[in-house]
Amino acid sequence: MKNLSSWLIAMFAFMFWGFRVVTTVLYSMGNEFIAQPMDLTMEVALLFITFVCICFIIRRKLLPTIIYLIAHALYYGIYLYQNLMPVIEGSATMNSYMSLLIALVGIVIPLFAFFDVLLDKNRKAHPVDKQTDWFYKNKAYDRDDLDDRRDKNQYRTM
Numbered sequence: 001m002k003n004l005s006s007w008l009i010a011m012f013a014f015m016f017w018g019f020r021v022v023t024t025v026l027y028s029m030g031n032e033f034i035a036q037p038m039d040l041t042m043e044v045a046l047l048f049i050t051f052v053c054i055c056f057i058i059r060r061k062l063l064p065t066i067i068y069l070i071a072h073a074l075y076y077g078i079y080l081y082q083n084l085m086p087v088i089e090g091s092a093t094m095n096s097y098m099s100l101l102i103a104l105v106g107i108v109i110p111l112f113a114f115f116d117v118l119l120d121k122n123r124k125a126h127p128v129d130k131q132t133d134w135f136y137k138n139k140a141y142d143r144d145d146l147d148d149r150r151d152k153n154q155y156r157t158m
Contacts, residue, residue: 006120009113013054016109021047035102038079046075057113065117069110076106 024043026033037043049071056064080103086092087100 003116003120006116009109009116010054010058013050013057013109013113016105017047017050017054020050034098036099038075038082042075046071057117060117060120062117062121065110065114069114072106072110076103079103080107 020037020043023033023035024037024040024047027036028040050068053064053068053071057068079099083092083096083100083103086096
């Protein structure tokens with residue numbers, strides 16, 4: 001993880017995971033909080049899946065990123081739909097808006113993580129080195145065919 005964006009996505013994923021842990025613990029103890037889990041059992045399972053997947057996302061693995069995206073899209077997609085309907089009908093409350101915001105964040109962070117890992121895979125497949133590419137990938141420094149007796153090597157190491 002060489003980019004600031006990769007670190008920020010990982011930090012936001014861990015912060016959102018911590019927020020959901022606090023939400024789940026407070027809900028299971030019966031305390032009031034700004035958000036509530038949609039289904040306590042699924043929320044606990046999602047928290048464990050999320051923690052494992054985020055640890056592998058830091059290692060830039062694609063499969064856990066896909067699992068992270070699918071799990072959150074399935075859980076928070078339903079949550080998003082359930083809270084979007086009262087907003088469309090005009091009967092929304094403050095809890096509906098807060099739940100809608102949490103569901104959007106729950107879908108956007110895995111989506112950003114997925115695209116970040118894909119871009120990182122592309123960067124690793126096609127590396128760019130500014131110190132040497134100006135010479136090795138520039139046709140202006142190639143030798144011209146001036147004489148038939150000349151050496152045919154370009155004398156480049158790559």
